[in-house]
Amino acid sequence: MMKALKMGFFGLALGALGAVALPAQEAEACVGLACLVCCSTCNPTYQTCLNSAGNNSSAIAQCVSRRSSCEASCNRTC
Secondary structure (H helix, E strand, O other), X not given: OHHHHHHHHHHHHHHHHHHHHHXXXXXXXXXXXXXXXXXXXXXXXXXXXXXXXXXXXXXXXXXXXXXXXXXXXXXXXX
């Protein structure tokens, strides 16, 4: 249980780091596969991930990390 909690916090920290680091890169130019994802898909994908995670804290942390990454690098024009 403690290992899962530590992994959850690690995933949350990585998500927070990505949320801070990636927007600065996006400001320069939107290049690559990340730009193909529309921002409107981030929250529905997050909800689906949470539904499948159940009460697993590390899976929930991974969902949070993925949503942060999605919101930081998605294409806002679609």
